[in-house]
Each structure stands twice: as structure tokens, then as C-alpha cells.
Amino acid sequence: MEIKQNIKIAVDAIVFGYDKEGLKVLLISPKYGKFKDFWALPGGFVKDNETLIKAVKRELKEETGVKTNYLEQLYTFGDLDRDPRMRVVSVAYFGLVNPKHSVLKADTDAKDAKWFGIDNLPKLAYDHNDILTVALSRLQSKLQYQPIGFDLLNKSFPFSDLETLYQTILQKNIDRRNFRKKILSFGFLEETGEKLSIGSGRPAKLFRFNKKKYKELEEAGIQFEIN
Amino acid sequence: MEIKQNIKIAVDAIVFGYDKEGLKVLLISPKYGKFKDFWALPGGFVKDNETLIKAVKRELKEETGVKTNYLEQLYTFGDLDRDPRMRVVSVAYFGLVNPKHSVLKADTDAKDAKWFGIDNLPKLAYDHNDILTVALSRLQSKLQYQPIGFDLLNKSFPFSDLETLYQTILQKNIDRRNFRKKILSFGFLEETGEKLSIGSGRPAKLFRFNKKKYKELEEAGIQFEIN
DNA sequence: ACAAAAGTGTTTTACATACACCCATGG
């Protein structure tokens, strides 16, 4: 059985990072080709003997040096004219990382990798703007019904970091008291016992996310949800 | 630029139907090949000049004669050994249809198409069991935050049909009064003015789903949700 | 008149929302 088909399959990674400057995406700059003045999502063609997820992880590693905390399949983009050179169907993956914990590979593979603030994006190649839009809306909705925010923060963090993260990404204000009350009531955060003092102001207790505890609670039927 | 890659890309359709016997899936029976004693999801290879969604619709039409009310991308399956003949990455689509409104194409294309009750499935080829599992859980969760149930029912229906549908698919009991109160409070159902009488018992008012109204309400910010 | 399914309202409970002052530290 021989099938005539001339379509290539690729993967792309939309990796979000977060720090005090806000939400960022990881992009690379192709050094040549039609899109050399544009930036692009890390990604590339899938090898014959590797799974999709392995392909994204490999490309991410090769092109940016980054290893994500969290990675899931986002959506598959298959329009005819995505890439002017040939027909490419791309399976996009959506990842989260703490930028501080990952050093960007400098200028290898004829590509630069760089973080861009989400409100300060350069021109993007191909249909990568569309992909990013889908990814962003996935991030926003997922943040509300899965505890993925912690993958963007340090292992231990003051409560205010979490608040600010939610406010930044969801672009709305949150009542500090109600937010804290709700998050703590789930029971998957634990105090590290340490405190963090930044300049003036009362030092903040540090918390850490207990993933094992969360899994247990999830099994037991609790429903994570933040509005 | 020449890429060496020997992976084929296919699409599969998981189409759910619903009638008084319960929830069903549409399957086809390959008449030859390794899996001739198994059933499979409708699907096939994508053509070089067609989009993914067009490919699914075409395959569905060719293999089963069915046109869905609702169709969305589900997930992309790319494991190495999905198909023993070659490496195939398949983009799965998830559809809904009212079986009464679609006549199955009989025995064409060397394939039979048939509805199977979800609790009475035959042996499935490839990784189609996995795909079905993912689809089913998507159906269940989607039913709770999007008004897709109406795509499975007749244009006009008694309220009890909707109740039974939710109970069947979500596999739990629903309080009739609360359910009706909630659904009606959204304001996207309208009475047709007709009544339906089945054997004994009080005749039921018929309702229809006003899609335009729903879109308006959605714009205005209402949130569909059923627990 | 009785069996069968449709239709309907009220009370209770839980959770979301709104809201303002004190505390601990650095300068």
C-alpha cells in the first residue's frame, strides 16, 4: 500500500515565562530565508522515529536550551498556505517555564533565542500570530481551572507573587483577601517557614505548592477554580 | 530546501449520535487488511491541497454519508506504532449528529458504516480505543460548558429529552426542577407552541434552541454551565 | 379511577463578593 502525499509534519512550541516584568514568550530569530526579519516560535520537523512530544522537546532544547516544567498539546494547524515553501502541518505545544531557572542558549544553530514581553512582540513569521493567540487564550482559561500558575513561579514564593501573576495574565483585579482565602482553603499550599523581605514593608511568608497533595485532593474530587 | 520525512498525515472522525437507546458512535468496518475483523473510526489520508477540516468532512461523507451538525478538532495522535503499516500521525475530530437526520450510506467504498452503543462497542482497530476515550471525556466536559446537547436532539424536543440526554452522557442523576429552572433562565430556549404526547401521561411542550439568541447572550457575557 | 409523564415553588445552605484596618519591617 503506497500513499502519495506530500505534506510535512512539524511541531511548534509556545513557551510562556513570567517574571516581575510580566508575561513573556520564547521566540527564535531565523537568520536566513524569507522570514529572516521576523521572529518565530521554536519548532521544526518531526523525525521518522520520534513521537510528537519528543520532537518538541528536542527542538526546544536545540534551539533555545529550555526545558519546560509543563508541556501539553495545544492545537494542530494545517492551513494550506501556512508556509510558503511547502505544505506543513504543525502540531503546536503549549509550555510553561520559570525564565530564571532556564538559561537561554546563545546564538547556536544559526538562531537566537529570546524572551519577548507579550505586549511587546516583534513581527512573527508564518501563522505564528494565530498560534500565539490560541495559546494565550488557553493559558488564561487553564489558569482558572488548573493550578498551573505555580509552574511559572519560583519553588517558594510570597503570596503577592501569585496574586500579581493572576492579575497580569487574566488582566483583571483580584480582591487580595478573597483570593488568599480561597487558594489557602484548597489545602495544597504549605508554608516553607521562611520569610522574604524586599526593601521596606512587612516580610512575607513563603509558600510552596505541594503537587502530591494536589493530586490527592484532585482524586478526592476537589475542583480547582478561580474566577 | 528538501526535508526527508516519511510520515503520513491522516484525519479521523469521532461522531457521536444520540437517540432513545442512548449514546452512540459511528464506526466503519474495513473489509480487508490486518484489521478486517475490527471496526474503526471513519477517516483517511489528507490530500495535498485540502485543509484538515475539509479532509475529515470528505472522508466522513465518503465512508458514512453523514454530515455533522458540529465538528471540532479534538487532539492529534502521533505515537510510533499506531498503524503497523507505516508511521501515521492522525488529527482527530469530534462531531455530533442526530442519527435520525442522517441516513447511513450502505456498503459502499468496501466499507460498512454503523452506529454502536457506547456500552456495546466491538473490537476497535489501531489506537481507536484511546481516541474514543479522549473524545468521550471531551464530550462530557463540553456538555457542561457549551450548549452542544441540542445538536444531538431533534429541532424541537420535549424537556425530558434534554434531561435524559444529560443524565445519560454525564452518568448521573439530575434534579428535574432545578435543571429546567436553570436551562430556562438562560433564555435561549423557546416554546414552539406545539405539544407532544407519547402514550399515556400529560403531553409535553416542545422547545427549540435559538442559536442566534444564544450567540447574543454569549456576547453579552452569560456563561453557560451545568453541573 | 388509575397509571404515567409533565409541570411547578419554597426553604435551606454554601459560596462569592464587598469592604477597611492593623502589623512588621526599612529608611
Place this chain on the structure above:
DNA sequence: CCATGGGTGTATGTAAAACACTTTTGT
């Protein structure tokens, strides 16, 4: 002692959950 950010409790509103009897038809 003042500026800065951290920490906390209560009252109110709103929606979910629990719950049982009446109505209309066919037989």
C-alpha cells in the same frame, strides 16, 4: 515616625441544592 507592603474577619447577596405535590392525558 513615616512609608511600604503583608496579613486578617465579617456582613451581605446570590446561586445551588434539596425537596413533593398537582395537572393533564391515555387506558
